[in-house]
Structure formats: C-alpha cells, structure tokens
Amino acid sequence: MGTALITGASAGLGLEFAWQLATARHDVVLVARDTERLERLASQLRAAAGVHAEVLTADLTDRADVERVAERLRATERPVGLLVNNAGLGIGQRFVGGDLAREEAALDLMVRAVLVLSHAAAGAMTERGRGAILNVASVAALTAGGTYAAAKAWVRTFTEGLAVELEGTGVTATALCPGLTRTEFHDRAGLRAAETYPEIAWLSADRVVATALADVRRGAVISTPSLRYQVASGLLRAMPRSVVRRLGDVRPDRD
Ligand SMILES: NC(=O)c1ccc[n+]([C@@H]2O[C@H](COP(=O)([O-])OP(=O)(O)OC[C@H]3O[C@@H](n4cnc5c(N)ncnc54)[C@H](OP(=O)(O)O)[C@@H]3O)[C@@H](O)[C@H]2O)c1
Structure with a gap:
C-alpha cells in the first residue's frame, strides 16, 4: 500500500492507524488540526519505525484546507x-434547537471532506492501477440516531457504491463500521458514554484498527470489528425500521 495518508491522526483511531501502518513499514502522511501533536507523533514514528512521516496540518471543515x-x-x-x-466527531446535541453551524461543520468534516478526498485518491490511484481507500463510518450508520448516524450512513453507502465502481481497477474501497471504541471521541463531544454503556460494549482502538487493516488487505467492502458488533449489525439490518427507530436512545455514539 506504500504511503498511507490518515486524517484525524492526532488522536484515537487515527493515532492507532498511524502506529500500526508505520510498524508495518508504511510511510505516513498525518493530517489533523493539532500541529504539535502531529509533529510529536511524526518524530516518534520516525524514531521507532524508521519510516518517512509527513505532517499536513488541516482543518477539514475548511474548503481550502481540504483542497x-x-x-x-x-x-x-x-x-x-x-x-x-x-x-470525525460526535455532534453532542439534539438537532431541534441545536447549533446549526455545528451541524454544518460536522457534515463538512464527515461527508464533504470524505467525498472530496475519496475523489482525489480514486483518480490518482486508478491511474496507477493500485491503491485502497478506507472510510471510517460507524455501526451507527444502521441506526436512526440523528444527524451523526445520517452522516455515517452516507459514508457507508457512498463507500459501497465506490467499491462497485472501482471493481477491476486494482483499487479498493472499504467502509469501517466500528461500535463503541475507547478514544477521545465521547469526551470531546461531552458525552458521558463511559458511565452509560457496560464494559462489554467497548472495543479497543488497537483491535478495531488491526481488523480494519486486515479487511483492507483482503479487499473487503464492509469491515465490522468484533463478533458482538457483527451480530448487532445483523440484528439492526433484520429488524423492521419502526423497531430500529425506537432504539434511538441506545445508539452507540450518543449518551
Ligand atoms: N470512538 C467511537 O466509539 C467511534 C465509533 C464509531 C465510529 N467512530 C468514528 O471513528 C473516527 C475516529 O474517531 P475517534 O473515536 O478516533 O475520535 P477522537 O479520538 O476524538 O479523534 C478524532 C480525530 O479527528 C480529528 N479531527 C476532528 N475534527 C477535525 C477537523 N475539523 N479537521 C481535521 N481533523 C479533525 C482530531 O484531530 P484534531 O483535533 O487535532 O484536529 C482527531 O485526530 C470518527 O470518524 C468517528 O466518527 C468512532
């Protein structure tokens, strides 16, 4: 896979992607807003794994930065x-009466940036006849859990369509659909998830990332780490939507 470009590399799953890819001898391009954290990570990766690590500071809600x-x-x-x-981020508010600018920024980050960057990567990779695109969705994509779930449903469906379009080009597209994972996500969104969900519901970032990278290497279109979330996803797909809508309060990315 050569060089890997990871957005949101300063924390959580992105940080773990950077470590696992660098350890597997991939050069990395680290993208996020926090330059200091990215520079520190780049130095650690160079020292520990001997790879080339670039820092590309960008706010992915900003069109010029995405470009x-x-x-x-x-x-x-x-x-x-x-x-x-x-x-990505947890929106952490109800839609009605919530801050519309926060909703728009979340859409720019989790939908628009994914669209634009996938377009750039797919074009360059198909010209070379090889490459892979991994888009992080969520098991929430299968729920009716507000605008976050809607954004992740877009990522999942978009990636499936892209995977079909890329068949035979040497380039693959994979949607990663994790369940609750221990990262900075919930604290940043002000969600009290640690108190709300039992221990069994939580995945570790290293396990999610290891599964995702194995799935990318075998060209899987959907990657759902852990048996328990594969079962949960199967149930969500099988249930009538009227029942899924009633599950709104137990959606994974809300408190
Ligand atoms: N944790 C979970 O339970 C869970 C479950 C399902 C799916 N996910 C998805 O997994 C992905 C990673 O989340 P995480 O759990 O690792 O969260 P996290 O620990 O909060 O990390 C989020 C990353 O996104 C970056 N980011 C946020 N806003 C940005 C912006 N405007 N421009 C550029 N980068 C930005 C942050 O870096 P800076 O602050 O430095 O910009 C950070 O590196 C997200 O797409 C999330 O929706 C998470």
Missing part, C-alpha cells in the same frame, strides 16, 4: 497508496 490535502493525494512524489478518511 491542500487533495493535492497531496494527487502528488506523484511519494504517491499515497492508502487513504484513511478517519477524522
């Missing part, structure tokens, strides 16, 4: 062979 990342994906020097569209 700079897209340009890096189109670059022919140290071409990117794996794009991990991972950056």
